Amino acid sequence: MSQSLRESVHLVSDPRNLDASVEEVFHLMLGVDCQREALPAAAEAEQVTAVVGFGGILSGACVFRTGRSAAMKVAARMTGMEFAEIDDMVKDGIGEICNMLAGAWKGKLPNLAANCGLSVPAVITGRDYRIHVQAPEFQLRHFYRFEDAYFEVMIVCDGIH
Amino acid sequence: MTEIRTLIVDDSSVMRKIIERALRQAGLDPLVVFEAGSGTEGLEVLKTQQVDLILSDINMPWMDGLEFLRQIRAQKLAPGAPVVMITTESSEEHVRQAILAGAQGYIRKPFTAEQVKERVLPLLDAA
Numbered sequence: 001m002s003q004s005l006r007e008s009v010h011l012v013s014d015p016r017n018l019d020a021s022v023e024e025v026f027h028l029m030l031g032v033d034c035q036r037e038a039l040p041a042a043a044e045a046e047q048v049t050a051v052v053g054f055g056g057i058l059s060g061a062c063v064f065r066t067g068r069s070a071a072m073k074v075a076a077r078m079t080g081m082e083f084a085e086i087d088d089m090v091k092d093g094i095g096e097i098c099n100m101l102a103g104a105w106k107g108k109l110p111n112l113a114a115n116c117g118l119s120v121p122a123v124i125t126g127r128d129y130r131i132h133v134q135a136p137e138f139q140l141r142h143f144y145r146f147e148d149a150y151f152e153v154m155i156v157c158d159g160i161h
Numbered sequence: 162m163t164e165i166r167t168l169i170v171d172d173s174s175v176m177r178k179i180i181e182r183a184l185r186q187a188g189l190d191p192l193v194v195f196e197a198g199s200g201t202e203g204l205e206v207l208k209t210q211q212v213d214l215i216l217s218d219i220n221m222p223w224m225d226g227l228e229f230l231r232q233i234r235a236q237k238l239a240p241g242a243p244v245v246m247i248t249t250e251s252s253e254e255h256v257r258q259a260i261l262a263g264a265q266g267y268i269r270k271p272f273t274a275e276q277v278k279e280r281v282l283p284l285l286d287a288a
Contacts, residue, residue, distance in 0.1 A: 028271035029179070079178050093175040099220075100270050103249025107269075114252035120172065120222055 009160060012058065012109060013138040018155055021104035022144055025097065030077040032146040040143045041150035044068050045127045048086060050098035053119035058112060060157035062102035063131060064094065070149035086125055095121030101153060133158075164191040165285065166210065168239075170203040170217040170229060171247070176270075180216055180247060180277070187278035189285075200229030207238040214285060215239060216268075219248040219255070230262040243284035247272065 019036060026034050044067030054060045066074065072083040075093035083090050099121050107113045133139060133156045140155040167184060169177045177196050184192055195210055197203035201224045203217065215233070219226035226246055233239055245266035246259045256267050266280045 025271045028273055075175070079175055080182065081178075089175055092173050096173045096176050099173075099249055103251065103270060107249075107251040110252065113250075114254045118220055118249060120220060 008109070008111070009138065012112065012157070012160075013140065015140055015142065017108040018105055018140050018142055018153060020108065021101055022142070022153055024104050025100045026146060029097070029100065030074065030146070032077065034144040034146045037143040037145050037150065040152060041067075041145070044070075046086070047126065047129065048091065048094050049124045049129075049131070050095045051122045051124070052095075052098045052102040054102065054106065054116050054157075055119065056116040057161050058106075058116045058157055059159040059161070060136070060155065062098055062105060063154040063156065064098035064101060064151065065131070065154070066094070066149070066151035070151055073147070073149045074151070091123040091125065095123045105155060164193050165189050165214060166193045166195070166212045167214040167216065168195045168197065168203060168206055168210070168212045170197045170200060170215070170221070170226065172198050172218065172221045174198070176218070176247075183272070183274040183277040184216075184281065186274040187281060189281070200224030200226060200232070203229055204232055204236065204238065207233065208236075212239050212242050213288065214281065215242055215244045216247050216281075217244065219246055219250050219259070227258055227262045230259070230264060234263050241288055243281075243288055245280055245284065 026032050046068040048071040049065040052062045071090055071094055075083055075090040078093045102118050106116050137157040143152050169180050171177050181194050195206045197206050199221050217226040243265040246264045247268045249270045251269045265284050268280050
């Protein structure tokens with residue numbers, strides 16, 4: 001008898017799945033290898049955050065957050081273009097990275113892949129804001145770096161159904 | 162040399178650029194690209210343009226890729242043009258639904274140019 005998602009929550013919340021997803025997306029789409037960092041880098045004042053929601057047997061969100069210069073670097077690597085500011089294309093690129101991270105992460109478990117949908121990405125830009133999550137079922141928050149670009153990926157689960 | 166007329170449907174302009182670049186790296190040349198940001202826009206393109214190949218995302222606002230595919234068939238648009246879904250959805254069920262809706266190929270994001278080449282070129286040769 002196959003396990004329910006709740007019974008296999010330890011598999012769902014395995015931090016290695018998130019690391020593997022980051023490695024896959026950044027290697028294939030940007031051609032870079034990322035290192036996991038123990039602590040966040042000193043944050044730039046201007047931040048770009050993308051959120052993709054999960055819905056279905058698991059509800060929650062995947063959050064990708066990075067500073068201004070790193071966001072432009074990510075978008076440049078994706079597109080082969082150069083950016084001097086956080087324009088619509090940079091925001092679009094960050095949204096797509098979050099979209100792919102969410103898809104790669106949920107694809108690690110077949111039950112989740114088949115029964116959990118993704119929202120379209122939402123991208124937030126601004127300065128000096130914090131993200132607060134109320135009483136998650138589980139939460140993964142990892143920090144990564146490639147070259148001199150730092151970013152944060154968070155998986156928040158607020159319900160397993 | 163006959164140009165390859167391709168429609169790329171994705172709500173992300175960045176992803177449309179990445180897909181176009183992958184097609185060029187795959188050797189599709191000369192390549193004429195039409196872009197659409199949604200299934201609805203894609204249908205409008207197909208009503209006025211002949212295409213040889215369609216690549217479409219699944220998760221898009223207003224009209225998702227599967228409904229776009231069903232409408233292509235229902236409205237008898239782009240006859241003979243193979244459709245390849247390019248999407249973050251990776252489950253067997255999603256692939257099955259895409260094939261049932263009429264897709265000839267499926268590429269999961271993230272992808273490499275090589276994967277695009279492997280999926281697309283045989284379909285164009287067969288068409």
